[in-house]
Every structure is written in structure tokens, then in C-alpha cells.
Amino acid sequence: MSDLTGQNRAHWEKEEQKLDELVQQAICPGGEKAVQRLVQQGKQPVRDLICRLIDPETEFFELSRIAGFGMNYPDVQDVPCAGLVTGLGRIHGNWTMVFANDSRVKAGTYFPITLKKHMRAQAIAERCGLNCVYIADSGGAYLPMQAEVFPDDQQFGSMFYNMARMSAMGLKQITLSTGGNTAGGAYLVFMACQSVMIDKMSYSFLGGPPLVKAATGEVISAEDLGGARVHTQLSGGADHLCQNQEEAIDQVREILSLEPPQKLYIQRYQEAPPRVPAEAIYELLAANVHHGINVRAFIEAIADDSHFAEYKRHYAPGLGDNIVTGKMRLKGIPVGIVASNGIGIIFTQAAQKATEWIIRCCQDKTPLLFIQASPGYMVGSDSEHMGIGKYGADMVRAVSCAQVPRVQLVIGPDNGAANYGMCGRGYRPHFLFSTMRARTSVMSGRSAGEVLMSIEERKRGKPMSDEEKAAFRQQMTDKYDGEAHPFYCGARLLNDRVLKFREIRDWLSMAFGVSLLRPIGEPSFGNQRF
Numbered sequence: 001m002s003d004l005t006g007q008n009r010a011h012w013e014k015e016e017q018k019l020d021e022l023v024q025q026a027i028c029p030g031g032e033k034a035v036q037r038l039v040q041q042g043k044q045p046v047r048d049l050i051c052r053l054i055d056p057e058t059e060f061f062e063l064s065r066i067a068g069f070g071m072n073y074p075d076v077q078d079v080p081c082a083g084l085v086t087g088l089g090r091i092h093g094n095w096t097m098v099f100a101n102d103s104r105v106k107a108g109t110y111f112p113i114t115l116k117k118h119m120r121a122q123a124i125a126e127r128c129g130l131n132c133v134y135i136a137d138s139g140g141a142y143l144p145m146q147a148e149v150f151p152d153d154q155q156f157g158s159m160f161y162n163m164a165r166m167s168a169m170g171l172k173q174i175t176l177s178t179g180g181n182t183a184g185g186a187y188l189v190f191m192a193c194q195s196v197m198i199d200k201m202s203y204s205f206l207g208g209p210p211l212v213k214a215a216t217g218e219v220i221s222a223e224d225l226g227g228a229r230v231h232t233q234l235s236g237g238a239d240h241l242c243q244n245q246e247e248a249i250d251q252v253r254e255i256l257s258l259e260p261p262q263k264l265y266i267q268r269y270q271e272a273p274p275r276v277p278a279e280a281i282y283e284l285l286a287a288n289v290h291h292g293i294n295v296r297a298f299i300e301a302i303a304d305d306s307h308f309a310e311y312k313r314h315y316a317p318g319l320g321d322n323i324v325t326g327k328m329r330l331k332g333i334p335v336g337i338v339a340s341n342g343i344g345i346i347f348t349q350a351a352q353k354a355t356e357w358i359i360r361c362c363q364d365k366t367p368l369l370f371i372q373a374s375p376g377y378m379v380g381s382d383s384e385h386m387g388i389g390k391y392g393a394d395m396v397r398a399v400s401c402a403q404v405p406r407v408q409l410v411i412g413p414d415n416g417a418a419n420y421g422m423c424g425r426g427y428r429p430h431f432l433f434s435t436m437r438a439r440t441s442v443m444s445g446r447s448a449g450e451v452l453m454s455i456e457e458r459k460r461g462k463p464m465s466d467e468e469k470a471a472f473r474q475q476m477t478d479k480y481d482g483e484a485h486p487f488y489c490g491a492r493l494l495n496d497r498v499l500k501f502r503e504i505r506d507w508l509s510m511a512f513g514v515s516l517l518r519p520i521g522e523p524s525f526g527n528q529r530f
């Protein structure tokens with residue numbers, strides 16, 4: 001190991017340790033005291049329930065664990081894990097989307113970020129054709145923020161709209177209530193295709209006892225108003241009565257036991273491990289995120305047999321190869337690649353090559369992986385006159401219309417229009433993964449500092465002193481670099497998970513496996529300029 005590769009490894013190990021520490025805060029809100037409170041209520045932490053729900057010895061692919069940190073809501077700074085666990089696991093072999101309110105975070109109530117996380121998981125389920133299991137234990141809307149969580153599209157009502165529509169498509173919506181489900185939250189129980197309640201633990205009512213007393217004067221216990229017996233024996237709003245959480249989880253598994261097996265809509269080949277270990281990534285990616293990368297070496301550490309069948313390798317050296325295109329297999333699944341290389345700036349030749357390749361993969365129905373480490377398209381008169389705007393737009397059009405499953409992985413700068421051309425969030429990739437090396441923002445902190453400084457000087461009407469310039473530049477750099485950081489983006493659900501380098505292969509193969517559970521449609525592209 002050279003000095004440089006050793007430094008890279010030490011840097012990334014440390015960065016991923018910071019990620020581990022944040023995740024630990026997300027998954028243990030309230031610490032041991034909160035777990036003891038659950039024990040007194042006869043409950044287990046939600047991830048233990050999920051572990052029992054999915055097939056033995058299989059992995060739960062948990063999404064967006066660092067969502068909700070630094071939100072600065074009224075009286076609430078952090079909402080660990082957004083108060084909601086979402087993720088993919090196999091139940092009787094079938095990929096299923098699992099949702100679970102964490103009652104340790106403000107009684108599992110819904111903040112704006114909780115809703116965003118819930119909507120994102122439902123969107124993945126609907127697009128990929130997955131059944132959904134909701135482990136419901138929520139005080140409903142976070143009431144101090146009702147105006148931001150209740151009335152709009154993609155807010156509270158949309159959870160149930162999505163359930164109804166997915167159910168109509170034949171995607172099973174199963175709810176297991178393990179606590180209070182009040183007001184809007186009650187619809188999680190009543191909208192399900194089948195719902196399971198637990199005696200003296202689950203409650204579901206449109207108005208809880210205090211509201212009933214205020215509205216009608218009736219004094220009644222939660223149990224008699226909307227307990228598990230009421231809904232399974234009297235109202236019929238729930239379908240299965242269980243005595244404890246273990247029995248209830250087994251009941252959910254039984255409900256899903258006769259679901260038809262899912263099918264993969266692509267030829268899956270024999271899987272082969274990479275010849276280059278994933279550990280190599282820690283050494284080959286520069287600690288400085290603005291330094292260029294050798295993406296071919298990166299691909300070797302994730303591809304089956306480390307084999308990359310490159311397309312147009314020799315086209316426009318030094319210009320065309322800032323994007324690398326080709327195919328690899330990921331655990332046997334064929335995947336088309338569009339990957340930033342070197343310093344990642346996109347020249348016209350690279351944009352043209354990428355567009356051509358995206359359209360080709362769409363023609364032969366190969367899913368696409370975008371490996372993003374680009375600070376933007378090339379600027380300047382040479383580039384403008386050669387049509388960088390036009391060719392960049394062609395690439396964006398191709399990315400937008402590509403009908404094949406698309407996944408984005410960010411391993412470097414992710415700025416400006418390169419975010420569009422490389423299939424950023426606005427382009428609705430089936431999954432979007434980040435790493436500790438990702439920096440997503442409209443431009444880099446350095447560039448933003450310069451642009452904003454020229455605006456500031458114009459506003460002031462006189463030039464700034466050198467000290468003022470340095471201070472301003474630093475302030476802007478700190479702000480932009482902070483907002484581009486994977487923790488900031490992960491907190492706001494701008495990615496589906498921040499992956500460690502050694503997790504990349506497993507997660508990408510899961511993502512393509514799930515995205516290919518629906519048949520790929522026919523290609524169709526709108527206007528291109530060429």
C-alpha cells in the first residue's frame with residue numbers, strides 16, 4: 001500500500017465511522033430507558049419485529065436511516081430516522097416493502113420528513129410492484145405542525161390514497177397494529193386489505209377518549225372504544241385478533257404465505273464474485289472529493305468477475321472518456337453503465353456518447369446504472385459554440401425518457417446540470433444511493449463563493465476589501481459544503497441510503513433485482529436535436 005492509498009483508506013474508514021455513529025443515534029432513540037418502556041408495554045423495538053417478519057437468515061435492506069436529523073421543527077431539532085423505519089425484506093421469498101412507526105420518537109407521530117419517507121417507500125413499492133406491510137404504532141399527525149402535514153398532496157391523506165390504489169393493482173396492503181392508531185392514523189388499520197390487532201395493545205379510533213368526552217360527553221376507556229376486541233368482534237374493521245406481538249407477526253406471515261412468487265423480467269446469469277475485492281475502493285478513491293477518479297478500477301471492484309465490457313473506449317481521448325460507458329453483470333444481472341471518470345467534467349463528446357449509449361440500452365432493455373462524480377458540463381465559449389447546451393439537453397432527454405430501471409450511485413461531486421444528465425433525484429431513478437464521498441449541490445462551495453461575491457459587490461456598489469472577500473468566500477464555502485454533504489442530503493431524503501463502500505455491490509444488486517420485478521416497456525424518446 002502506497003502512502004497515498006493508505007491515506008485514502010484511513011480517511012474513508014474514519015468517514016464511515018461517523019456514519020455508523022449517526023446511524024446508532026437513529027436506531028436507538030431514547031437509549032436503554034426507551035427500550036425498557038417498550039418492555040413494560042409488552043413490546044419489542046421495531047427492528048426486532050421486522051427481523052421476525054422477514055424470512056429467517058435474510059437481510060433487511062433498511063432505507064434512509066439518517067433521515068430527520070437537524071430538521072429544526074418547532075420544539076424538535078431531530079426526528080431520529082424520521083420516526084419511521086422503511087425497507088425491503090423477503091417474506092416467503094417475495095420482496096416486500098415494510099413500514100414501521102417507531103413509537104420511541106414522539107409516539108411515532110408524522111412530521112413532514114416522516115411523510116416524505118413514507119411516500120418515498122410507497123412510491124418504490126408501487127413502481128416495483130411490491131406488497132406492503134405496515135407495523136402501525138402512531139399518534140397520527142404531529143399536531144403542532146398540522147398545516148405542514150395534513151392538507152396537501154403527498155401529506156397525510158396520500159398515505160391512504162396510495163394504499164387504496166396499490167390494493168386495486170393487486171398489491172397487498174397488510175397492517176399490524178401494535179399500539180395507538182388515532183384519528184387519521186386509524187385509517188392505516190381500516191384501509192388495509194387485512195389487518196391484525198393485539199389484545200389490550202392495539203387501539204384504533206377516529207377520536208380518542210379525550211376527544212369523545214369533549215365532543216359527546218361520553219366517558220369511555222380506549223379498550224372499550226376501539227380496542228382489538230372491538231374491531232375484530234364488533235365493528236369488523238380489523239380481521240385477526242392476536243395475544244402478543246410474536247403471534248401477530250406470525251399471522252402477517254401466514255396472510256402472505258400464499259402470494260404468487262415474484263418473477264425477474266431479465267435473463268439472470270450465473271453470479272461470479274469480483275476478482276478485485278470491495279476493500280480496494282477504500283484505497284482507489286481519493287480522500288479529496290475534488291480529485292479525479294479511475295472509475296474503471298472502481299467498476300472492477302463491484303462487477304461480476306471484475307469484467308466490464310466497455311463501449312467506445314477509444315472515442316475522443318481526454319474528452320469523450322470523462323464518461324465511461326459499457327456493460328457489466330451484477331450478481332448475474334446485466335447492467336448498462338454510464339459513469340463519470342477522471343475529473344468528471346462533461347464535454348460534448350462525452351455527452352454525445354452517453355446519450356447514444358442510454359438509447360442503446362433502452363432498445364435492448366438493459367437497466368442502467370449511473371455512477372455520478374461530475375462537477376458539471378464544460379463551460380466557456382469553445383464548449384458553448386460546439387453545442388454543450390444542446391448535447392447536454394439531449395442527454396437529459398434520454399435520461400428522462402429511458403423506460404428501463406435506472407439507479408444512481410453518487411461517489412463524488414454532483415453539481416449543476418450534471419446532476420440532471422446523470423439521473424439525479426429529479427429524474428426519478430428507481431433507487432438513489434449516496435456515499436460519504438458524495439457532494440450534491442447546485443455548484444461547489446468554491447464556485448458559489450465567487451458567484452455570490454460578485455453579486456454582493458454589485459449590491460454594495462463598491463469593491464470589497466481583501467479581508468471582506470476572504471470572510472465572505474469562507475462563509476459561502478462552509479454553507480455550500482455543509483448542504484452538499486451526505487448527512488445533510490440524507491437527513492432530507494435526497495438519497496435512499498448512504499452506503500458504505502463495502503455495501504455497494506449487495507445494495508445495487510438488490511435494487512436492480514427489485515426494479516426488474518415488472519416487465520420493461522418499449523422505448524420511446526421525445527424530440528432530440530443531435
Ligand code: COA
Nearest residue numbers: 106107109138139140141142143144180182183184185208
Ligand atoms: N402530536 C404531537 N405530539 C404528540 C402527539 C401528537 N399527535 N401524540 C403524542 N405526542 C407526543 C407527546 O406529547 C409526548 O411528547 P414528550 O415525550 O415530549 O412528552 C410523546 O409524543 C410521547 O407521547 P405519550 O402520550 O407519552 O406516549 P404514549 O405511548 O403514552 O401514548 C398515544 C401514545 C399515541 C396513544 C398518545 O400519545 C395519544 O393519544 N396521542 C394523541 C393522538 C391523537 O389524538 N392524534 C390525532 C392526530 S391525527
